[in-house]
Amino acid sequence: xxxxxxxxxxxxxxxxxxxxxxxxxxxxxxxxxxxxxxxxxxxxxxxxxxxxxxxxxxxxxxxxxxxxxxxxxxxxxxxxxxxxxxxxxxxxxxxxxxxxxxxxxxxxxxxxxxxxxxxxxxxxxxxxxxxxxxxxxxxxxxxxxxxxxxxxxxxxxxxxxxxxxxxxxxxxxxxxxxxxxxxxxxxxxxxxxxxxxxxxxxxxxxxxxxxxxxxxxxxxxxxxxxxxxxxxxxxxxxxxxxxxxxxxxxxxxxxxxxxxxxxxxxxxxxxxxxxxxxxxxxxxxxxxxxxxxxxxxxxx
Numbered sequence: 001x002x003x004x005x006x007x008x009x010x011x012x013x014x015x016x017x018x019x020x021x022x023x024x025x026x027x028x029x030x031x032x033x034x035x036x037x038x039x040x041x042x043x044x045x046x047x048x049x050x051x052x053x054x055x056x057x058x059x060x061x062x063x064x065x066x067x068x069x070x071x072x073x074x075x076x077x078x079x080x081x082x083x084x085x086x087x088x089x090x091x092x093x094x095x096x097x098x099x100x101x102x103x104x105x106x107x108x109x110x111x112x113x114x115x116x117x118x119x120x121x122x123x124x125x126x127x128x129x130x131x132x133x134x135x136x137x138x139x140x141x142x143x144x145x146x147x148x149x150x151x152x153x154x155x156x157x158x159x160x161x162x163x164x165x166x167x168x169x170x171x172x173x174x175x176x177x178x179x180x181x182x183x184x185x186x187x188x189x190x191x192x193x194x195x196x197x198x199x200x201x202x203x204x205x206x207x208x209x210x211x212x213x214x215x216x217x218x219x220x221x222x223x224x225x226x227x228x229x230x231x232x233x234x235x236x237x238x239x240x241x242x243x244x245x246x247x248x249x250x251x252x253x254x255x256x257x258x259x260x261x262x263x264x265x266x267x268x269x270x271x272x273x274x275x276x277x278x279x280x281x282x283x284x285x286x287x288x289x290x291x292x293x294x295x296x297x298x299x300x
Contacts, residue, residue, distance in 0.1 A: 069095010179266035184257035212244030
């Protein structure tokens with residue numbers, strides 16, 4: 001690392017972004033990075049991302065450090081996607097769920113995560129495009145997306161995962177289903193569903209064994225369609241779910257693909273939730289950018 005830009009967002013990580021950025025600079029210098037040039041940049045809805053990218057180019061930045069959760073990673077990848085082939089990325093987790101960090105074995109504690117970046121080992125992983133936007137971890141349609149949409153950032157920070165569970169069961173009782181058509185390069189599915197989840201890793205909602213067949217560098221989306229949620233059946237299938245073999249459940253349609261198109265065949269307005277934030281409305285086109293991101297990871 002010669003020229004490092006640390007990107008922080010004061011609206012994520014319980015508003016400690018700048019503090020963590022400054023803490024990392026001090027920690028890195030204490031651990032041998034005395035000749036490294038560090039540049040701190042705030043990102044977020046009130047910042048000009050184009051100017052941030054231009055500054056990185058002018059300063060010959062070779063390393064980006066993202067402070068925050070999956071939503072922050074998503075926005076930073078979107079801003080820098082044209083520059084990513086020439087950059088390395090370090091993650092300092094600061095969000096509520098931190099799917100990406102968990103998948104890559106990056107500790108949630110600051111010093112342990114900083115040591116990963118300073119250790120220098122890297123891994124090429126995938127990200128994806130959903131229409132003109134980025135996905136790095138998870139996209140949901142249906143009850144999970146509707147659940148998350150009803151939760152404010154303040155509630156997420158205050159109650160954590162419990163608020164998701166509470167709202168999930170409230171919506172489950174309403175039994176709403178969507179009429180969708182899903183097309184990939186290999187097959188097509190059409191029908192009614194309560195839940196669609198597309199993952200790029202084995203983790204959903206911080207649970208890192210959701211799908212043991214998925215990895216962050218396999219070049220595939222892993223799509224799970226659950227036509228109807230039945231709590232009693234889910235309880236019966238719990239052993240397979242715990243083992244990460246959700247694709248073996250008989251009531252689930254499971255598809256892997258590098259490209260996916262999804263549209264509504266009935267409802268006029270169906271939204272999606274991508275990496276924890278509201279995203280594109282249907283119809284959507286999704287495509288994997290294989291090995292498009294080089295991330296610092298544990299040496300083992």
